[in-house]
Amino acid sequence: MSALNRLALPLSIGLTAISGLGVLLTLLGQSVLTGGLLNFLLLLAVASVMALRLPTGWRSGLLAGLALALTTLLRANTDDKIAFYLLLAVLIGCFLLPNLTGLVRAALGTAILLIAVPIAGLSNSFLFELGIQIGIFAALALGLNVVVGQAGLLDLGFAAFFAIGAYTWGIFGSPQAAQFIGGFPAQGLPGNYLFLFMALAIITAAITGVLIGLPALRLRGDYLAIVTLGLGEVVRVFANNLDKPLNITNGPQGITPVNRPDVGILADFLRAIGAERIYGRPIDDAIAYSFFFYLLVLVVIGIVVLVNARLANSRFGRAWVAIREDEIAAKAMGIPLLPTKLIAFATGAAFSGIMGAVFAAKQTFVSPESFTLQASINILAFVILGGMGSIGGAVVGAAAVTVLNLGILKDFSDLLNTWRQTGVSILGYNMANLPPQLNPAKYERLVFGLILILMMIFRPEGLIPEQRHRAELQEARQEAKEGGGT
């Protein structure tokens, strides 16, 4: 171990330097290191910088260097998704690695989020799409994290609040509202009202949270789970069928087109800073909207994380944890149970409500399909994977699952398809014989299921556990080892 510690610094410096050199050579058109090898080197470098024990200063420097190398590489090879995933890993690292100074975290994080990702996204707008999806899911995960992780109330109908937020803007920001409100503008409210409706979505979602919570939160544990599941389905059934007697939600066809805010100023800004050179074409609406929603999601996530962190350390946050750990003891300490739980429900609902409104505008389409039980459970999977109760965990969980789902599974499907067409044989099996039904991108439930089971068996505290929760689980494990448990 000590040998590894002594070697850690030279090893990570060496790896970073070699991969940096590789990137430089690629830029100069000298493909000494081919794509796959370079990616592998970068992967090793990122892994070594993040996992090995390094002095603070060196780690900050190497992270910055790697971020720079990855951004340059992404600029040169626009389709290099692995580089993008590594960039995300560096980003997550600079928020979560233990021994970095606050200044480094802030500077590096801002640089990656506001410079590196936009440069990569302008080169390949799929990366913006991925970033936006991660952001939306992260807000949902943060919302559910308040309810399940911090207050310990299992809510299996969480997508309902997302739906409320989405429909709040979807109905009024589209021709839909004119269907049942006489004299309403035929095209719905102009897109710039979105900002007002994001605030309204917070309120409507929070009210729904209280309305669902009032009956449901009198129950506990398993009963709560099944009742929230049922009420979540009730919201979806209403969204699916309220096209009569009054056409409020347009039923299963969904609402389209939902208006988006005006992005003229942003497009001008992009032109002014010369983004056209990176984009390779004149700035058009598509890329301006991608960039706009990326920024919007970023701002919303920032607010949500800030509010969440402040709440977690407030009176309410401590009361939630107390209720999670022992309801009766919490009550005995004078915590009013129902109001405290209702606040948790309303807070979680508000987080997902605001993202719902953004989601509606981003998709320009809202339909009940997006808010099924499956969606609720996906959100739960983010929280579980990341670590129940931990804010960083919720974001990392959402990022990991989204990358897995939208990126890695799709890439793997594509790879299998290529193998199938070229008829490569692997371990003596001719891949051309592989049935076309085996398409990994289609079986996301299987992946979710496996993640949930394996996490529960091997690491129930999640990837980035909340401190308190980790201690508690270790204690239980210790007890079981000593033969105390049954």
Next chain:
Amino acid sequence: MTVADLLSILPQTILEGLLLGFVYAMVALGYTMVYGVLGLINFAHSEVFMIGAVIGLEVFRFWGNPEAPVISNPFLLLLVALIFAAAGSGTMAVLVERFAYRPLRKRGSKSILVPMITAIGVSFLLQDLTRIYAALRHNEFNMQYRTYDVLNTTLTLPLETTIQVKGIIIIVISLLMLLGLTYLVNRTKLGKAIRAVSQDMQTASLMGINPDVIISRTFLIGGSLGGVAGVLFGLLYTNVTPYSGVLPGLKAFTSAVLGGIGNIPGAMVGGLVLGQLETLSGTYLPFLTNGNFGTEYKDVFAFLTLVLLLLFRPQGLFGQNVSEKV
């Protein structure tokens, strides 16, 4: 429609609710028995039920192939399908317990969330494994049960009600299974052991009962009932998909909660009550609201009933009021 018209379709509606209710009751038993011994909502039970339906379908499909039937008598074929489904689903439930739930129990985690989330994971896994199987084997998502004229013959009963032969079969088999289970739980040694474990696992183990064995048997019994219910469900609705266990499973769980979860007679009554609620609301809601709120809202009605009942009787219809231990 006049009141007389509404009344005249009432017997038929009740009869249809009864068929549905028996299927729910059998699935609900699987939930309630597992909850009784482990205190766990076994979300994977809806997939055990669905797998039963798929196994039955495969028996019908291959041994009842009209070109070269191995078994040509549809009644015999149904019996074989039921036996295979019971065995297959029972085994599946035992395997799920062995490989997903037991490791958690052994580690001594006290959180109720951990096993429940595992159950959700298992449920997802089984859904997609079945989907892969269906895609590879038949290249389809919707699987159709074979229909037989003998089973679909309609009989007329008094009060202007009609029932198909398969409806009678469903009622008879469900009644037999429910009576058999009641006997097993109340009159046999195994039943006594199951009741003992669900009352107090630790004390039961001091009395020479091996809780692991009993839990495994409980999963076997619940799973077999679920498998049988799956075949009957497939017979009733003819269409099975890898995801078709979800909604009936949810309803069956609702029935179990309605009757008081952990309580065996409660699950049976809860299933029958929910079956009635669903068909009655499905038939009468459109008339009562002038067609504004149609049959689609029958699930809303079922869930809202559950919420209301739990508000006034949190322990369900038959559950005992267990006060929280400090």
